[in-house]
Amino acid sequence: MRAPAASDIAAGEVLLSVEDVTLSFGGVVALRDVSFDIKKGEIRAIIGPNGAGKTSMLNVINGFYQPQKGSISFKGETRTKMRPYDAADGGIARTFQNVALFKGMSALDNILAGRTLKMKRGWFWQMLRIGPALTEEIEHRKRVEEIIDFLEIQAIRKVPVARLPYGLQKRVELGRALAMEPDLLLLDEPMAGMNLEEKEDMSRFIIDVNDHYGTTIALIEHDMGVVMDLSDRVVVLDHGVKIADATPDEVKKDQAVIDAYLGVAH
Amino acid sequence: MLGPIIETLIGGLLTGVLYALVALGFVLIFKASGVFNFAQGAMVLFAALSVARLSEVMPLVFAVAIAVVIMVVLAYVIERLVLRPLVNQEGIILFMATLGVAYFIDGFGQTVWGSDIYKINLGIPKDPMFFFEGVFPGGILIDREEVAAAAVCAILVAGLAIFFQVTRTGRALRAVADDHQAAQSVGIPLNYIWLIVWAVAGIVAIAAGMVWGSKLGVQFSISLVALKALPVLILGGFTSIPGAIVGGLIIGAGEKLAEVLLGPILIKTFDLAGGGIENWFAYMLALVFLLFRPQGLFGERIIERI
DSSP: OOOOOOOHHHOOOEEEEEEEEEEETEEEEEEEEEEEEETOOOOOEEOTTSSSHHHHHHHHHTSSSSOSEEEETTTTTEEOOOHHHHHHHEEEEETTTTOOOOTTHHHHHHHHHHGGGGOOOHHHHHTOOHHHHHHHHHHHHHHHHHHHHHHTTTTTTTTTTGSSOOOHHHHHHHHHHTTTTOSSEESTTTTOOOHHHHHHHHHHHHHHHHHSOOOOOEEEOOOOHHHHHHHEEEEEETEEEEEEEEEEEHHOOOOOHHHHHHHHOO | HHHHHHHHHHHHHHHHHHHHHHHHHHHHHHHHHOOOOOTHHHHHHHHHHHHHTTTTTTTTTHHHHHHHHHHHHHHHHHHIIIIIIGTTHHHHHHHHHHHHHHHHHHHHHHHHHHHSSSSSOOOOOOOOOOETTSSSSTTTTOOHHHHHHHHHHHHHHHHHHHHHHSSHHHHHHHHHHHOOHHHHHHOOOOHHHHHHHHHHHHHHHHHHHHHEEEEHHHHHGGGGHHHHHHHHHHHHHOOOHHHHHHHHHHHHHHHIIIIIIHHHHHHHHOOOOOOOHHHHHHHHHHHHHHHHHHTTTHHHHHHHOO
């Protein structure tokens, strides 16, 4: 079964909403009065030409950037300032455009790092490896192994990630985000630089995550075919301004979107 | 001839452990923040001064306990006032900041504790032990304090290695060193991690300061011992705790053996004065090493995908 029909989602509960967000760096306005929402259980795509402000938007959502104006509501809680720690603690996980892994560590340790906030035992007990700390460690290891199975990366679990090919690095990065058991997963160009087969694998993983774990996903992607297949609703940004917000089919026909991508004769 | 060589070797290895103890402080901070902390030597001096002066008025155990508190507070102040405002700045800027911190701590330590030469008494008898008197004429002489230092060092290293490998905080430390943003995205608080490493580096500085202070007396020149840690780091690798130990042992043993074995040869063949080899040998070794293995013996391999 595929994600719920678009009509269900339109009626669904809002998980995150962005209201009138404006973000500028000195004189450069990256986002101007952008508002949209992400509903529980949907796959939401954010698209737009280069420099449209897509990554800035993700950075605002997970607290790397503080917008000058506007607010963000997540799970019904509204804040004007979000710190990365609070975002992670509240259940927002993300991947990065240029793969940001812990290069010296193995794939396994990278994914385990995603469990940081879930581990509760103090370092003293963890060092001794006895009692509750050991039980906890085993439990986390089990969860991580499930993720490794899910992403089909059993063979590389002990390999330092810097040695892995790009496609696999992207997969490990997704694994680290999944290890956080997020409510909202932000994916910044999960398929950039991949070949067709890798793209198909990644699409499958994204759909499975959404189906099996019910994780809400917001993704930035340039491959239009992928966006149209995967997403329930699409936000289109251009030069920091929202120009469309609709289902994939509607967006495809939208004149403003076509102009933004193809350019307009003046 | 074999007896004196073994004696030199053992003496060198034990001194090497002391170098390693100082190098350890550098490695901790470099590992977790990518910052080369020039202030490590000053921290060793400050810690040694604190222990020395406090132990004049109270038992050594309490003096050390208070010194631990002082070093943790110092770590907090450095994190708060220097590191936090400089997050995401270039390495060279952070390095310059630690340079400033180094001179501040050097001077501030003397302002607070005074600038005479102070003593730390570890309660270890000063007379050396002799071994194998039956095998070698005169036996082999071993300094008790250096043995104690080696033991302290071994315990510290084992503890830190386990801490880094298996605990959540240890994993977080390695994560922060690799990628600040990614670490933040999985919910690792940078400031807290930095506070921890500087505090642990401060505690390592106490161990180093006590051992060196007991050997040389607590005085300004202790902070210069940190310069001997540089070749150790180059040999062992800036990011490896075991590397700091092995590097320390190689440098310690190497320079002592060079003095004893190379010295007489230089004197005989080239008619040189022959002394002072101990002063430059370590740096020479490090230089040669840099040419062949820039990441050090145990440093993370520099992998570049093109």
